[in-house]
Amino acid sequence: MSKTNESSGVEDSNGHGCLPNSTTDSHLPGIPELEKQPQSKDSIFFRDGVRRIDFVLSYVDDPTKDGEKKAERRQEFEMNLQAAGLQLETEDKNESEDGKTYFLKIHSSWDVLTAYAEILKIKVPFKESDIPSNDETPLNWLFKPFKLPHEVMCPEPDYFTSPFENKKPGFFLIEDKDTIFPPSTRNRIVYYILSRCPYATEDGKKKLGINRLLSNGSYTAAFPLHDCQYWMKAKDQQCENDRFTLYRSWARFMCFYKEQPLNLISIMWCVLPANGAPNLRLRRPSSVTLFLEFWKRRQARLEYEWDLVDFEEEEEEQQLQLRPEYETKCTRRKMNPVTQKMEPFLPLRSKCARFCLSGATVMFWIALIIACVIGVIAYRLAVYAALASIMKENQTQNLQLVGSLITPQLATSVTASCLNFVLIMILNTLYERVAIWITDLEIPRTHQEYENRLTMKMFLFQFVNYYSSCFYVAFFKGKFVGYPGNYTYMFGVLRNEECDPGGCLIELSTQLLIVMAGKQIWGNIQEALVPWLKNWWRSRKARNHPESLYTRWEQDHDLQCLGQLGLFYEYLEMVIQFGFITLFVASFPLAPLLALCNNILEVRVDAWKFTTQFRRPVASKAQSIGVWQEILNGVAVLSVVTNAFIVAFTSDMIPRLVYYYAYHPGTENSMEGYINNSLSVFNISHFKPHNMPEDGESPSWFNSSIITSCRYNDYRYPPGHEKEYQHTMQFWHVLAAKMAFIIIMEHVVFMVKFLMAWMIPDVPKDVKARVKREKYLTQEYLRNYEIKMLKKQLGENSSSSTDHHEVLSEVM
Structure with missing residues (x-):
């Protein structure tokens, strides 16, 4: 392949970076010039083979007048990116597989990473953790078949971490500047810059952000790269193989009984937005209250393991x-x-x-x-x-x-x-x-x-x-x-529906089964089959030309974009299903079992699509599942009410109990006569003319001289009574019993719910102790570091000054 150049923000008349056939390369000051090396398909580096690609932007030629505006926007945007310290390299369209797409590769230097790591308060290791792991349990052998290898579950050692500060470089464990910030952190920093970088000023308004450039068509895509192909390990020794590992241990259906490698998922993709996605699916069919309480405990443990204990303060600043x-x-x-700065606002x-x-x-x-x-x-x-x-x-x-x-x-x-x-x-x-x-x-x-x-x-x-x-x-x-x-x-025409003699529970179960099953089938088609078909169609040319170099950024470009609302739909799907299995569980007890079976499959479908069909998402941080937690709590509370009403009004449990305790004849079989008691009498001669059967359609028994009455399911006075066809006292007794049952059931369940919430701590005891110890040790190490720096400073100023030694002794 011919050489491509590192973009310096200088573009030709078409708005492209330095042309690939140029004889000289742009060079940034302070960066040693490196010889460009031939690349493999798996390369995630610039042409020099040293600088890692942290983000990729793509765009195509547009010969129209609007295309000139897009080129101008790109030119100014890329110049501002370089002014912010990012390094760029453009792949010409002639080097791309489709012959029309330009790829702008972005690298963030060490200075940029450290500057924004301090701004974003990114935590960096300063000492390897000495807290013993509690993985070993007496019954550990019992769960061994469900375990994954340690290198998959815990791909990195456990460290004590602290927010990065440029003024304390010696405090942190920085053995290699290229690996201290993982790829997820690097692409998060670059995206932070991309989302705030200006590209134009029109009518006195500054326009900024890669999202607006994507929406107006200036760029066609913006994404970080996967580290390798999912079906085989990367041949390039510099490339990681986390994607391949996840595909083998997480995305295959034959791993349905295995635990999920959440730590590796968080390192490769997001820090916590995927927090609930894998686990919530498997544990969702448990009871209302227990599920939510144990979910809080699981969330607290993940907060500690993923270094998000103090992220709430950071969120407030954000x-x-x-x-x-x-x-x-x-x-x-x-x-x-708060900031004492002038900022835009929306008038009331x-x-x-x-x-x-x-x-x-x-x-x-x-x-x-x-x-x-x-x-x-x-x-x-x-x-x-x-x-x-x-x-x-x-x-x-x-x-x-x-x-x-x-x-x-x-x-x-x-x-x-x-x-x-x-x-x-x-x-x-x-x-x-x-x-x-x-x-x-x-x-x-x-x-x-x-x-x-x-x-x-x-x-x-x-x-x-x-x-x-x-x-x-x-x-x-x-x-x-x-x-x-x-x-x-x-509408005065169609008679209102009646339930079957046994009630509406069968029909409600049918309704739930069809909606639940249809939603899950349709959801899997949308989540898995549609992206696969789109990717298959977009990559068809690459399959027809195997001799072409189908680079890592081109392969990822042909994948589907997860988008900013990708996980939003995952959470929405889970909450809606949670509602199905809690709001109506009294009428359809099999709903939790069906949900469990679906979710065992769904976990692997989601894993497969994330590792094979979607681009790598931009990493982001969250301490919890946010507003979804409140929605789950609200659905759990509402489910108590709905199930109480279903038992009371949709089933015949309460009428039977009322008959058993108040109206049965006292015989040995206390339910004898219940059916006859629950049916009211109607005189067929009282049918109004427009309700009478049409001529020739009356059954043989419909003759007042043979049968004078019929029975129907209700509690009403018989014909001839002074309160003819009005509700009997038993009707009001049954209604009162139903309302009493609802009130008692709600109060009992809510009492149990709040009692369990009080008895089950939101944070496990061992996690709370580990958090406190880590904070204590962090303060100790930070204090020792400050003393060490003070000693050094005082020693440099005057090694023989008595006053300095007195001050130092007081500090210590």
């Missing part, structure tokens, strides 16, 4: 950092009382107007969901009536056999559930774009505010979208049907 979009869209400025009038529009949009879409549910109900009624009429008109022997197996009610329930699922998927797809649009419209101040607002909008919508039909079947269906001779009609 709250002062505004989103680039906020800075560019808010032109008015005021004094920040504009903020209120934006929130009103956002709220109205959310309410409109929720109303649309309710309208769709009503439409499905109308479908149920119409189809049930049509199927019943068809089966009545075709009472042949074969149809009678089929009818005995597939009743109109069952067929209606299944088809309506499928229709409801299709509507759910369509509304989800549409609302996703609407939610992002209205969140952008609100112009949140910080990234955390943006994520929290989007999270609440998406969860609220999906909560209503997924659960509304289930709530209808559980709490409304069959409750407002009236009684013979006085039925309730929807």
